[in-house]
Amino acid sequence: MTQMALVIDLNVCVGCHACVTSCKEWNTSGEAGSLADFRPYDADPSGTFFNRVQTYEAGEFPLTDTIHFPKSCLHCEDPPCVPVCPTGASYKRKEDGLVLVDYDRCIGCKYCAWACPYGAREIDEQRKEMTKCTLCADRIYNEALPERDRKPACVLACPTSARLFGDIHDPESVVSKAIRERGGYQLMPEWGTRPANHYLPRQKVSACGGEACSCKTSPEGDEVASVETQVERGELHLASIATRV
Template sequence: MTQLALVIDLNVCVGCHACVTSCKEWNTSGEAGSLADFSPYDADPCGTFFNRVQTFEAGEFPDTETVHFPKSCLHCEDPPCVPVCPTGASFKRKEDGLVLIDYDKCIGCKYCAWACPYGVREIDEKRQEMTKCTLCSDRIHNEALPERDRKPACVLACPTSARLFGDIHDPESEVSKAIQERGGYQLMPEWGTQPANHYLPRRKTQVQVRAEEVERADNALQLERQFERGEINLAAMARQ
């Protein structure tokens, strides 16, 4: 069974929000309808987005780093949002594994949002309908578009190629190989929802590796000097 998904490389995401704006632009003009925006240029803007980028600081001072974490619907293989929908508006499509919403059936009850452990469903306050990422389902199968353009808008807009798209069930696909080679992981797998989207973990940069080498060398030098000054008794340490 085909399972289309995103694989996001956290090592090269720079938090530019190109994925956010391109997603908003495409889905506002596509099948998803006009997504609400209230006071977009005021101090407290509020709107509906399918894709958001969360930025936070990781580590302990002074060894900290900024992490940009894009998050949208994970198109779970066992989506908890589907069985709770009282009208059948939320469903998982068999041919490509996408979790979608039939807007004609949605009554805006928010049951699916409560059931989603990832907080990626948003109510459109203007239309009173639940919305979420569709992986640009109206684009990826559109034969009127050149094949190179049959990808989600966020993937095409990413300037660093941090977002990959494909069938994670195809062992020869780009996304499957990236998951296997880079140790791709699911978000909160303990919930048992089997998220289709995966993340590629951050790798240490050459600067970080060099800093660790310098620290180890400095620690070794300090131990050697302490031993020369008689501050360390190796025999006593060995007996402990």
């Protein structure tokens, strides 16, 4: 069974929000649009987005790190949002594994949003319908577009190529190779939803490599653990902080 998904490289995401704006632009004018914006320039802005980038500071001075964490619908292989929908508006498509919403059936009850452990769904307050990332389903199969452009808008817009797109069930796909070779992981696997989207873990790299380099050692003289090791030790909870709304 095909399962299309994103693989996001946290090493090269710079938090520029190009993926956010390109997603908003494409989907507002596509099958999902229009996506409401209320008070976009006020102190308390509100709007509907399929994709967001959350930024955090981790660690303690002087060994701090800035983490940019893009997050959207993870297109789970066992999505908890689908069985709770009373009208069948939320469904998982068999041919490509995408989790989608039939807007004609959606009544805006928010059951699916409550069931999603990742906070990946947003109600459009103007239309009173649930919206979410579709992985640009109306674009990736559009034969009117050149083949190189048949990718999600966020993938095409990323200036650092931090976002990869493909079939994670195909062992020869670019996403499967990245997951296999670079230790790609799922977000909060303990929920048993089997999210299709994966993340490539950040790697700690020394800036200068000298013996006195503070990038390599802690104040106590110990080697600085990688972000992945810090997560395992319970020193840094990426999965937890990345799902806060």
